[in-house]
Amino acid sequence: MSEIRKHYFLSEYCIIAEERAKRPSDFAGAGEDTGKSGYENCLFCGGAEENTPLATAVYKNGKIYADTPEKRVRNWDFRCFPNLYPALSPAPDSPEHRENGLRAEPAYGFHEIIVESPLHGRRLEDFSGSEISGLMQVYRDRTCSYMTREKVLYVSLFKNSGKGAGASINHLHSQLLALPFCPPLLTRELDVIRKKERCPYCAIFDKEKASPRMILENSEWIAFTPYSSVGPFEVWILPEKHVSSLGDCNDRILFALGEILRDILKSYGRVLGNPPFNYMFYQLSEAPEYHLNLRLLPRISVNAGFELGTGIYINTISPERAASYLRGDFTPEG
Amino acid sequence: MSEIRKHYFLSEYCIIAEERAKRPSDFAGAGEDTGKSGYENCLFCGGAEENTPLATAVYKNGKIYADTPEKRVRNWDFRCFPNLYPALSPAPDSPEHRENGLRAEPAYGFHEIIVESPLHGRRLEDFSGSEISGLMQVYRDRTCSYMTREKVLYVSLFKNSGKGAGASINHLHSQLLALPFCPPLLTRELDVIRKKERCPYCAIFDKEKASPRMILENSEWIAFTPYSSVGPFEVWILPEKHVSSLGDCNDRILFALGEILRDILKSYGRVLGNPPFNYMFYQLSEAPEYHLNLRLLPRISVNAGFELGTGIYINTISPERAASYLRGDFTPEG
Numbered sequence: 037m038s039e040i041r042k043h044y045f046l047s048e049y050c051i052i053a054e055e056r057a058k059r060p061s062d063f064a065g066a067g068e069d070t071g072k073s074g075y076e077n078c079l080f081c082g083g084a085e086e087n088t089p090l091a092t093a094v095y096k097n098g099k100i101y102a103d104t105p106e107k108r109v110r111n112w113d114f115r116c117f118p119n120l121y122p123a124l125s126p127a128p129d130s131p132e133h134r135e136n137g138l139r140a141e142p143a144y145g146f147h148e149i150i151v152e153s154p155l156h157g158r159r160l161e162d163f164s165g166s167e168i169s170g171l172m173q174v175y176r177d178r179t180c181s182y183m184t185r186e187k188v189l190y191v192s193l194f195k196n197s198g199k200g201a202g203a204s205i206n207h208l209h210s211q212l213l214a215l216p217f218c219p220p221l222l223t224r225e226l227d228v229i230r231k232k233e234r235c236p237y238c239a240i241f242d243k244e245k246a247s248p249r250m251i252l253e254n255s256e257w258i259a260f261t262p263y264s265s266v267g268p269f270e271v272w273i274l275p276e277k278h279v280s281s282l283g284d285c286n287d288r289i290l291f292a293l294g295e296i297l298r299d300i301l302k303s304y305g306r307v308l309g310n311p312p313f314n315y316m317f318y319q320l321s322e323a324p325e326y327h328l329n330l331r332l333l334p335r336i337s338v339n340a341g342f343e344l345g346t347g348i349y350i351n352t353i354s355p356e357r358a359a360s361y362l363r364g365d366f367t368p369e370g
Numbered sequence: 371m372s373e374i375r376k377h378y379f380l381s382e383y384c385i386i387a388e389e390r391a392k393r394p395s396d397f398a399g400a401g402e403d404t405g406k407s408g409y410e411n412c413l414f415c416g417g418a419e420e421n422t423p424l425a426t427a428v429y430k431n432g433k434i435y436a437d438t439p440e441k442r443v444r445n446w447d448f449r450c451f452p453n454l455y456p457a458l459s460p461a462p463d464s465p466e467h468r469e470n471g472l473r474a475e476p477a478y479g480f481h482e483i484i485v486e487s488p489l490h491g492r493r494l495e496d497f498s499g500s501e502i503s504g505l506m507q508v509y510r511d512r513t514c515s516y517m518t519r520e521k522v523l524y525v526s527l528f529k530n531s532g533k534g535a536g537a538s539i540n541h542l543h544s545q546l547l548a549l550p551f552c553p554p555l556l557t558r559e560l561d562v563i564r565k566k567e568r569c570p571y572c573a574i575f576d577k578e579k580a581s582p583r584m585i586l587e588n589s590e591w592i593a594f595t596p597y598s599s600v601g602p603f604e605v606w607i608l609p610e611k612h613v614s615s616l617g618d619c620n621d622r623i624l625f626a627l628g629e630i631l632r633d634i635l636k637s638y639g640r641v642l643g644n645p646p647f648n649y650m651f652y653q654l655s656e657a658p659e660y661h662l663n664l665r666l667l668p669r670i671s672v673n674a675g676f677e678l679g680t681g682i683y684i685n686t687i688s689p690e691r692a693a694s695y696l697r698g699d700f701t702p703e704g
Contacts, residue, residue: 041598045562045570050598050683054691123676123684136577138597194675202674211675219680228379236379243470263472264375264384316679333678340536341528341545342457344667345650346553349384350457357388 038123038143039130040217047220051143053123075156079120080207082154085110091117092148093181095174113167114174115151116212122147124213146182146214150174153208160208161301168294169287175210175317176282176290182214183283183321190215190222191319193282198312200335222320229325237327241274248356251363252299256292259300261355261362267337268353269308269362271300273330280326281319297330303362304334311336372457372477373464374551381554385477387457409490413454414541416488419444425451426482427515429508447501448508449485450546456481458547480516480548484508487542494542495635502628503621509544509651510616510624516548517617517655524549524556525653527616532646534669556654563659571661575608582690585697586633590626593634595689595696601671602687603642603696605634607664614660615653631664637696638668645670 038053079087085108094101095114103109103117124145132141152160152171160168179191195210196203218226229236244250244260251271252259259273273296279285285293297315304311311334320326343349360366372387413421419442428435429448437443437451458479466475486494486505494502513525529544530537552560563570578584578594585605586593593607607630613619619627631649638645645668654660677683694700 043598044574044596045566046559048598048681050600050685052599052685052688054686054688135597136581138577190680192676192680194679196674200672202672213676215680215682219682221679221681225380232379240378243472247470262378263469264377264382265386266384314675314678316675318679331679338534338536339673340530341648341650342526342547344648345528345555345652345665346524346526346547346549347382347555348549348553351384351386352388354386354388 038125038128039140040143042139044138047223049217049220051123052140053121053143055121078156078205078207080149080151080205080209081156082110082112085115088149089118089120091115093174093178095170098170100177112154113170115154116148116174116178117151119147119149119211124215141216144187144216146185146188146212148178148182148212148214150178150210150212151207152210156207158208159301160298161305163294163298165291165295168298169291172282172285172290172294172297173287176285178212179281179317179319179321180283182212183281185214187216188214189322190218191281191321192219192316193319194314194316196314198335200312201314203312218320222318222326225318226320226323226326235278235325235327237274237329238278241276244274249359251303251359252296254292254296256289257296259296261359263355265351265355265358266349267333267335267339267351269304269334269336269358270351270355271332271362273297273300273332275328279328280324281321281328282317283321284328293330300332300362303364304332306364307361308334308336372459372462373474374477376473378472381557383551383554385457386474387455387477389455412490412539412541414483414485414539414543415490416444416446419449422483423452423454425449427508427512429504432504434511446488447504449488450482450508450512451485453481453483453545458549475550478521478550480519480522480546482512482516482546482548484512484544484546485541486544490541492542493635494632495639497628497632499625499629502632503625506616506619506624506628506631507621510619512546513615513651513653513655514617516546517615519548521550522548523656524552525615525655526553526650527653528648528650530648532669534646535648537646552654556652556660559652560654560657560660569612569659569661571608571663572612575610578608583693585637585693586630588626588630590623591630593630595693597689599685599689599692600683601667601669601673601685603638603668603670603692604685604689605666605696607631607634607666609662613662614658615655615662616651617655618662627664634666634696637698638666640698641695642668642670 041050091103093116094109094112096112101109124143124147128142128144130142182191192213249261257275262272313334315332319328375384425437427450428443428446430446435443458477458481462476462478464476516525526547583594591609596606647668649666653662
């Protein structure tokens with residue numbers, strides 16, 4: 037059974053995806069290392085292509101290929117394939133149903149893995165300029181590819197890096213979920229944005245460009261710690277040009293995105309010692325009012341009962357101070 | 371500096387509380403055990419009263435006492451005192467200010483620790499009936515005490531148990547934060563509730579009482595896994611009587627609450643092997659439309675990039691299956 041369920045009375049949703057874990061014993065050991073993080077038997081390594089589902093897209097020397105049942109593409113740069121344990125499926129096994137006024141819909145959608153290097157242990161920080169901009173092009177390409185699918189209304193693209201950030205396999209990769217509805221976080225933002233005269237993100241760009249929270253800028257993007265950061269060292273990366281999704285970005289914008297993203301990851305490494313982290317693209321291809329942004333969150337604090345019970349985040353370092361460390365104004369022990 | 375900041379354009383808030391951690395090196399080691407969890411030098415143990423701030427309330431044999439600078443109360447049952455590293459303060463050191471249209475307010479409020487036993491290593495599951503109902507009375511008493519303070523508009527009462535749930539000290543305790551504003555989660559709920567003819571929680575009570583998600587009931591409360599659970603084995607505890615806060619509960623209701631809470635914690639231990647968990651009271655003393663509820667969440671899965679980026683939760687066990695385990699229909703390995 038895999039289904040999308042709506043909250044009793046709020047516009048909040050869960051995906052029940054039991055294929056991803058089966059017994060309580062799977063949970064009892066959730067805090068322990070599963071041993072899946074090593075190089076041996078890594079499903080994502082170059083050479084292990086037979087151990088994954090058929091690739092949906094394989095990027096190699098700037099061209100796109102696809103696996104066939106007879107032949108897997110080798111010597112790739114980036115490789116995309118369906119998640120073996122998908123939260124969403126193009127052919128969900130559960131029909132729509134209602135139970136006494138409660139709604140559940142089949143968990144329709146796509147869940148893809150984007151492996152970002154055939155080599156185990158590589159890190160985005162060490163990518164060359166052409167490698168990182170190649171990856172940004174893959175992100176754009178996969179976003180656009182799924183947005184044209186029937187019934188897909190949102191594409192969530194994100195990276196979980198490190199066990200503390202929810203990664204179960206320790207080989208450079210990101211994930212993409214294509215959803216049949218717009219997520220509540222985006223809906224809530226869009227409702228407010230549509231009532232404004234000016235795009236709030238354009239206003240944020242102007243405000244933060246000269247603020248004490250600025251970290252880095254290049255020709256197209258700024259990186260800064262947001263004024264109301266939900267956790268220590270949260271960073272937002274925002275394009276100057278009002279674009280709504282990766283699909284609206286030309287190659288020059290993507291190249292600059294890759295550079296600034298790589299530089300922020302380097303600064304995390306320098307200041308925080310390679311913490312587990314997530315990054316998430318916020319984009320709405322179908323809503324020109326929306327302003328694409330990328331958010332990074334090192335997972336170095338725990339959201340506890342207060343955050344869960346109120347939705348208010350306690351942050352133990354001001355974004356101004358975090359930005360000064362990430363800029364390199366001080367050494368880590370300064 | 372300690373202040374409450376509002377999001378650029380949404381009704382979302384953060385508390386910047388730098389007293390709670392100072393340097394990046396404090397974050398770099400965030401994943402490691404700090405050694406503060408042992409019995410030795412535990413600040414919360416009976417006999418160590420001098421090592422904490424003066425108690426605001428000490429519960430002993432059904433009576434309430436307070437420490438004086440000259441004399442700390444000994445041999446207590448429950449002991450409440452201000453958090454040494456408060457996120458909120460009755461005398462915040464930061465004035466209200468605005469920076470280029472961005473709002474920050476002094477982090478006014480109260481942050482209290484409720485130590486639930488003088489003995490290190492005690493667990494709520496092992497409390498006697500009178501001990502657990504005594505604790506529920508403390509919860510009610512402290513909630514009411516802070517709700518009458520000037521400028522307090524919300525009392526958040528919660529437990530972090532275990533490092534994975536955000537607890538930094540491994541001695542039975544809960545926390546209370548008294549806030550000068552209503553948190554966004556509650557505001558959002560209340561906005562919807564006020565548009566309904568009937569209380570949605572009263573409707574949930576009726577629906578879940580006979581559902582496959584029911585776990586336990588007694589004369590006053592039901593415990594069930596919510597239809598749209600945000601994580602594995604999430605449990606809600608809901609009173610049949612429409613009361614808005616702990617302050618509205620008589621002793622009989624509180625006694626029954628203690629019993630059902632203890633039984634759910636026992637079932638977590640049996641099924642999940644004593645996982646880290648949080649529980650949070652959702653209450654609104656000033657809004658009679660609201661319906662008090664208590665939510666428990668074992669911290670056995672990680673909210674990763676998808677949850678952070680969309681607000682949608684992937685849950686790998688259906689609430690129906692989780693309830694069947696918690697009821698004891700199957701053994702953990704069944």
